[in-house]
Every structure is written in structure tokens, then in C-alpha cells.
Amino acid sequence: MNAWRLLLTRPAEDCAVTAQALAEQGIYSSSLPLLAIEPLAETPEQRSLILDLDRYHAVIVVSKPAARLGLDLVDRYWPQPPLGPQWFSLGEATGHILSDYGLDASWSEQGVDSEALLAHPQLIKALAQPEPRVLFIKGEGGRSLLGDNLNAQGVQTDSLTLYRRRQPQYAPNTLLQRLTDEALNGLVVTSGQGLLSLRALAADAWPIPVTLFVPSSRVAEMARQMGMGNIVDCCGAGTPALLNALRNTPVPTAA
Incomplete structure (x- = not known):
């Protein structure tokens, strides 16, 4: 499980809590908040x-x-x-x-x-x-x-x-640069609005060829309709649901 390297996209305060819980399990994460409250x-x-x-x-x-x-x-x-x-x-x-x-x-x-x-x-x-x-x-x-x-x-x-x-403003190519520089293999979104913000930030690079972790079947279906392929429904938006999904999802093999 600790071979996962994740990009977290919740509001900053929630990213910090999730990142700490992941670190305690030996899982690397990087935070790029796509929603601000x-x-x-x-x-x-x-x-x-x-x-x-x-x-x-x-x-x-x-x-x-x-x-x-x-x-x-x-x-x-x-x-x-x-x-x-x-x-x-x-x-x-x-x-x-x-x-x-x-x-x-x-x-x-x-x-x-x-x-x-x-x-x-x-x-x-x-x-x-x-x-x-x-x-x-x-x-x-x-x-x-x-x-x-x-x-x-x-x-x-x-x-x-x-x-x-609201959606924070980032420079073009921020998302792809972060994925590449930190060798991330998973994206985490916790709402439909977060998914839409991710899609907007990716622009022409969408769909992104990494595993996408989502909170529900509704958001999973949204992601499929938007062209994403490797989608994992965590059956919950909280950190425990994410950790459970990580335990049960094979880490992608590096190309």
C-alpha cells in the first residue's frame, strides 16, 4: 500500500489532515487544493x-x-x-x-x-x-x-x-508538472465539484493516465462520462474510506 503516491485536492485544511494520516501509514502525498472555502x-x-x-x-x-x-x-x-x-x-x-x-x-x-x-x-x-x-x-x-x-x-x-x-488559481501546466516531478500515481477527489475543478485544471491533458479515487458511485460515473479510465470508488469521502480503498487496490506498475 505504501507504494502509492497521491495528489490530494481537498481544501487546504482537509488536505493537511489526510496527508498526516497517510504519512502515518508510510504513504507519500502531495497537496494541490482545488477548492477553497x-x-x-x-x-x-x-x-x-x-x-x-x-x-x-x-x-x-x-x-x-x-x-x-x-x-x-x-x-x-x-x-x-x-x-x-x-x-x-x-x-x-x-x-x-x-x-x-x-x-x-x-x-x-x-x-x-x-x-x-x-x-x-x-x-x-x-x-x-x-x-x-x-x-x-x-x-x-x-x-x-x-x-x-x-x-x-x-x-x-x-x-x-x-x-x-471557489477554485484557486494555478499557473498552466501546474497539475502535470506536479504529477511528473513527484512521480504521483493516484489522484484523490472527494466531490463532484472537485472533479470538475480537476478537469478544468488539466485542460487539454485530460484524461490523466493515473488512478482516480472518488467518494461515491455518482462521482465515479461522472468521471467515466468525462473519459477517465482507472477509477476507484472509495464508498466514502473520509480518510478511513481512502485508506481502505488503497489497501484493496493494486498499485499501478510503472511504465
Whole structure:
């Protein structure tokens, strides 16, 4: 497993955490963040939603940045978290941020996509009451499938949007130069947006002839449609899922 040499593309803070975990396993990695998190200025609408937190039956936090920024708001406006809503996350890593804060958070062990959370018994139970209400804590865009499904079931949903993602600017040929100079044999993306940013950065060099590690079947299918060949579905966006995929994937033979 330690013959893998990976390029990590998450936001810088997450790259650092993953790189440390990989290094502990003897795996070399290089970081080239393709997404940067830009918190949004607080608005009256945001303040109103967080002050109404106790009116929701469930709060769904869709990412680690959403968890961190959302908990900052809870700290600001609630002496202690309200007892009303049940907290859910898309993915274990996000859930642990909520749990470490002291919330009784739940997430699906069956996957990190919207379908897995919709089938979670705890979420179904939380919404099995008259006029259920859900608050999403999220970034701009994304996760419309989850909201659309809940709306179709008669659930009222609101969104507390706390950040936007932007693509850092790199010089042309940065990606290929990094792959060549550091003899990297694997690329790691953890979202569909990250994949699109990778494709844009590669430009005419796409598809790149290295193994691509992705977080879900949805992103794997996106990559296939975009022409990538050697794709590994990690079945999760967190570091444990990546490590498990590395254990079970043969290292490519050097040409």
C-alpha cells in the first residue's frame, strides 16, 4: 500500500489532515487544493434561521465546513444547543465534528449520498409527525436531490447557506508538472465539484493516465462520462474510506 503516491485536492485544511494520516501509514502525498472555502458574511436571514433552530425536527449538515461554520453560529446565539431538533450529517467525518461538539448526531453507515441518508431509520422517525421541518446547513449549491425528495414527501425545508466554494488559481501546466516531478500515481477527489475543478485544471491533458479515487458511485460515473479510465470508488469521502480503498487496490506498475 505504501507504494502509492497521491495528489490530494481537498481544501487546504482537509488536505493537511489526510496527508498526516497517510504519512502515518508510510504513504507519500502531495497537496494541490482545488477548492477553497469562503465563508459568507452573516445576513439577517441567517440570523433568523439560527434563532429558530428549536422549531426544526431535524437539522442536516452536509459538509465539514458547514459543520464548523454552523457550530460557530450556534455558539454565538445559543447558550446551549436547543433540545428540539435531531442532528444528521452526510458522512462520518462531518458527524464527528457535531458529536465532538456534544450533539447527538446520526449519519448513515451505508453511504455518504443523499439516498443513504433518506433511508436512515432515525431520519425517517424524526420526520414521522405532522408538518415536519428540516433545516439544511450547507454551502452554496448542491444537495438539491435531498431537499427535493423531502419536499415531495411534504417536508418543509429551509437552507442556512454559510459558505461558497471557489477554485484557486494555478499557473498552466501546474497539475502535470506536479504529477511528473513527484512521480504521483493516484489522484484523490472527494466531490463532484472537485472533479470538475480537476478537469478544468488539466485542460487539454485530460484524461490523466493515473488512478482516480472518488467518494461515491455518482462521482465515479461522472468521471467515466468525462473519459477517465482507472477509477476507484472509495464508498466514502473520509480518510478511513481512502485508506481502505488503497489497501484493496493494486498499485499501478510503472511504465
